[in-house]
Amino acid sequence: MIIDLKKFIATEQPFWRELEQLVVRQEADPYRRMPFREIKRLHYLYHRASADLAKINTYSAELSMRLFLESLVGRAYGVIYGAKAQAVRFAPLKWFWNSFPRTFRRRWQAFALSAAVMLLGSVFGGGAIVVDPHAKAVLMPFEHLQMDPSERVAKEERMTENDRLAGGKSSFSAFLMTHNTRISILVLALGMTFGVGTVLLLFSNGVMLGAVAADYIQAGESTFLVGWLLPHGATEIPAILVAGQAGLLLAAALLGYAPAKPMGERLRETVPDVVTLMGGVTLLLIWAGLVEAFFSQYHEPVIPYGLKIAFGSAVLLLLILFLTLAGKSGPRVSRRRRANRLQRRKDIRDKLLAPAPAQRSER
Template sequence: MNAPAFFTAANFRAEREGDWARLEALLDRVERKSPRRLSEDELIELPRLYRATLSALSIARDTSLDAGLILYLESLSTRAYFLLYSGRQPWRRQVVDFFRSGWPRSVRALLPETLLAAALFFASAIGGYALVVSEPQWFGAIVPDALAGGRDMQASAAFLRDSLYGAPSRGGLEIFATQLFTNNAQVSILAFALGFAFGVPTMLLLAMNGAMLGAFYAVYVPHGLGWGLTGWLSIHGTTEIFAIILSGAAGFHIGRAVAFPGVRSRMAAAAQAGRRAALVMIGVVLMLLVAGLLEGFARQLVMQDAGRFAIAGTMLLLWIAYFALAGRTGGPGRG
């Protein structure tokens, strides 16, 4: 009588990786060229391979196999899903599906990178604050003169207070706000685009932006205006900083795939990670647009700290609830 076979990760992979490799090869060919390049037999084979991959993904999750394999199967099944189904949907349905499930699922898949990006950003803000408080000369090295606009360590309390609560028609803070938004948009795009360099430039950009935030707090806090600065920044900053952190997470996601490709080549790993990160970045652009509207209108109309914090808190809760709950059922690789 033969001894019973035991389930192992090695056996699981050996029995199924032929199907995965075959599916990946067909997807690569379609994405490089066109579905018309597939034969009739290959077109029939695609749905079978997709279902087999979904089944393997379900087993891998239920048995808690290694995270790298689960991530690979999620990516593979998502690519196959969009190839098989998204082309049959009108563009309006694809837009709805992006907001309903595609974007929030992609953000949830980047949770470890998001936590890392957030920790780095806020740790850098604390470091920048401490550095400027101890040595005020550092402010000029951290914050460009054009962005500071006179809001430096020599500024008076009256000038700083007016910058937070003065009438919008005076224009000083509006120029500063536009410069800050432009800077943050550039940082977001670069943090994502440079992620392929093992995430190092992404790390530096997040640290630089966080230190800049801390440096401004070092200017306002000694004058008793830290709370007011927080209210002024947060009315659009809960959206804008969230977008920066997500763009950093997207860059880290690509960098991790390049540094640790697993069973795939670095190019294939980076390509798969890039597709997921690109979905996140489409949403980041939309978040930056929302932040721009909040900055241009809500911040101008709401001059009281309580109102600013109410808007900021509402936006933050909406983003967290959306990313945590949307797209939890249906489709490939359920969240």
């Protein structure tokens, strides 16, 4: 109970102001490492302001004061309880060489499922073309895929003098990048349909891919097919699969593969990995867009198929090596530094648990 409100405000206001200063400083730079003394002070001031808020809540006319304190306590609460053990600034190179491949490996089951769905789609699409060649119009709704594969190969190979992409390669590349990124974002986002949308989209992409492959293989144009698709497909298809992996992770978090935790908690653990995977997808698709516009669309005799296939294979191999090996050794921290860090944490814990008589007598 507050007996004298004026006196109460006059006494407490300096503490509120001090707390506000600490909160503002930490909000401005969340990566700042607070000195231990400051952490203790923040903790003390936060508790004091919380107690003040509980007291002032009984005062009807002090609405603005209460709102001010509510906002202050809310912000301080966010700073204290939302703090990470170690706030780390985003480092793009470290993210690329460590976080992305490690996340990919840690969540490999979702990738395997994503690949299995697309493979199933490919088998279905390929089988459908073999059994019923008339299904082509339905399975491959693109004009340039409707004609006979051998005819198309002959036509493409004749176009040695007229570069149909002349003066349009950059914009075509930009279009491919944005289009594919949009598709992969959709593959991810449809994870929120409990994965049904993601699975359907992966399957339908697989159907199309399988149908095209079967059509060209049947026509005896396997070399053209591999030379045409592999250079950009080596990154584009894995990118879509990784987007599928991200979408399936979302779905798994929704469905509850760890039912002991509430859904919000499961999503909270999954979302950073999903975002990391999508960052990787974007990079892969930028690369694929460049290769598809500037390299994949040129065939023999402009670029020999052997060279195209070798290039595509090398890219695929590098990608596999990157995803399976990069970041395996982990950041190099010496044993001594690690021991020092652990000791420092232990000291802080001990100090926090120890009583602080100086602070208590302040009130």
